Amino acid sequence: MTDTLTPILTRLWDAPESWKLSTYEQHEGYQALRQALTMTPEAVLGAVKDSSIRGRGGAGFPTGLKWSFMAPPDGGPRYLVVNADESEPGTCKDIPLMMANPHVLIEGVAISSYAIGCEKAFIYLRGEVVHVYRRLLQAVEEARAAGYLGENVLGSGATLDIVVHAGAGAYICGEETALLDSLEGRRGQPRLKPPFPGAAGLYARPTSVNNVESIASVPGIIRNGADWFKSMGTEKSTGFGIFSLSGHVANPGQFEAPLGITMRELLDLAGGIREGHRLKFWTPGGSSTPIFTEEHLDVPLDFDSVAAAGSMLGTRALQVFDETVSVVRAVARWTEFYQHESCGKCTPCREGTYWMRQIMTRLEHGKGSQDDIDKLLDMCDNILGRAFCALGDAATSPITSAIKYFREEFEAGMHTPVDVLFPPEKSMLFAASDTKESSGMVTA
Structure with a gap:
């Protein structure tokens, strides 16, 4: 079953010092940014829209469409905010991604910012993961020193800076407007909508809030093309994603695979239920999604199929429980x-x-x-x-x-x-x- 895996975001995780700029550059790192800077911002946005990538944070809203919904430029600042406040019980995809390969996120932020006309982007990180915070700060400094961030990025005339912000640890700040209030120094509580962040978000300016995995997928789309991305996944849930298996499985871990893979296939990859036991129930997208049972093992894990079966794909946090659990x-x-x-x-x-x-x-x-x-x-x-x-x-x-x-x-x-x-x-x-x-x- 291992041929169903698509090691794209995870392909460098086993490389020596995978988090360093030199390692990332040896594996086509920042080539997509160079390519994007030769295109118009409209063309970059169009490529993301053509890929039909849907937000990887749980809601599944098309990323390119979200960008296009932002209020038109009026000469004032526009912002990109990366939601890295991974707090959903059972979810563990963004933290290891930022820890093992922070530069794929930074490159994605640079390209995405160029597409929407943003000169200052923010990565809002869960405050408890200090080790990831330090690694992101180091990666941003490496990218700035190499000319991938700052003024006149790679001689293109574009300007971009990234601020890495550590939150105070609140699940509610995973909600995009609560995150924005927290980023502004207020208590993290959701805002009344409308206005939506695309019209009045951070500091009341047009803002796009996107998940880590959504933005980290952008370099691959620009480098390889929208058709490459759509060759994986399903017709309405294109591309790949990181599936986090935990609980009563033989080999828990992260499995990057095309959307539409089934839980039965993922259990095979994880070595099955622990020896001597049988599956009782599982969550398809973390604890906030309706639970599934053994009868749902062959439901394709894409946004529409999971919804049709009565749950949500969410963050693909697959918590597995055997018959010993109440x-x-x-x-x-x-x-x-x-x-x-x-x-x-x-x-x-x-x-x-x-x-x-x-x-x-x-x-x-x-x-x-x-x-x-x-x-x-x-x-x-x-x-x-x-x-x-x-x-x-x-x-x-x-x-x-x-x-x-x-x-x-x-x-x-x-x-x-x-x-x-x-x-x-x-x-x-x-x-x-x-x-x-x-x-x-x-x-x-």
Whole structure:
């Protein structure tokens, strides 16, 4: 099955010192930028639109179309903001990409900025990943010293600077307008739309906010052409993506493959479910997407097919759980996360996530009441579509889908704690003795 992989963004990850400019230049690095600077900005934007690349941050909106929706130039500044605030539980694609090959992102930022008329771009990084922050800063300095950034880039007359900004660690800042408020020094809370960022974003100027992987894919599109990009993936979900497999698989990790690959194929690449166990449920795009079960293993992992099956492709965070895991316990942990990360701006999300967490905690400890399940579903109905941003909707997805497929486990929560039905030690990936040995502890 390994012929289904498309090592493009990940092809340098195993190279010695893959993060350095010299390594990147040895592998056609910044050739796409040189090529783009010989084209008009309109031609660069047209090439991205022709590739039909859809945003890799979860929503799947066409990237080129998003750029074209920006307000027309009026002589004032225009901004590109890269959303590198990777916070979705289970998602782990942008962080390793920036760590192993930061220059593909920087080149993508340079080309994208040229296409939209931006002279100052921002990379908004999750603040906890200090090691990635330092690596990005070093890569920006390398690129500036080599003439790929700054004034008169490569003698073209174009000007571009990149600011790497570390956030304070808030899941809500993954929402683009909350990110912009945080970048401006305000509390990270979503803005009322319209106006949309394309009209009035950062500092009330036209702004395009794009995911790391979306921008990092641009150099390949410019260097190889839109038809090359569209030769991979499906008709409506073109190209490739990094799929993050974690949990109860033999070999968890990152698998870069064309969109449209199935979970069954990815499980084969990952060595299957851990020995002696069977698949119970999985997430196609992180914890905020409705869960899937074994019956969905052959659903093509593209935006439209996953949506038609009742979920979302999201960030392609494929969390895998075997039969030793309690669905109630897993959903309770996710609900606790969303309640903690709610910014509190709107009532449906602020109050709804709080009360959903209370009910999930009761069910987890076997103290649920007869009407708790219906009450949960009613709360989800009142939150869905009524919250200020997508966080409220995200909090409802695991609950409604889990009840749909595993209602009997929720009913068991009215009388039996999940620790009795599903002993935690059985779902552990590492034995307690292994953990103690690895930390230097010695047991008698």
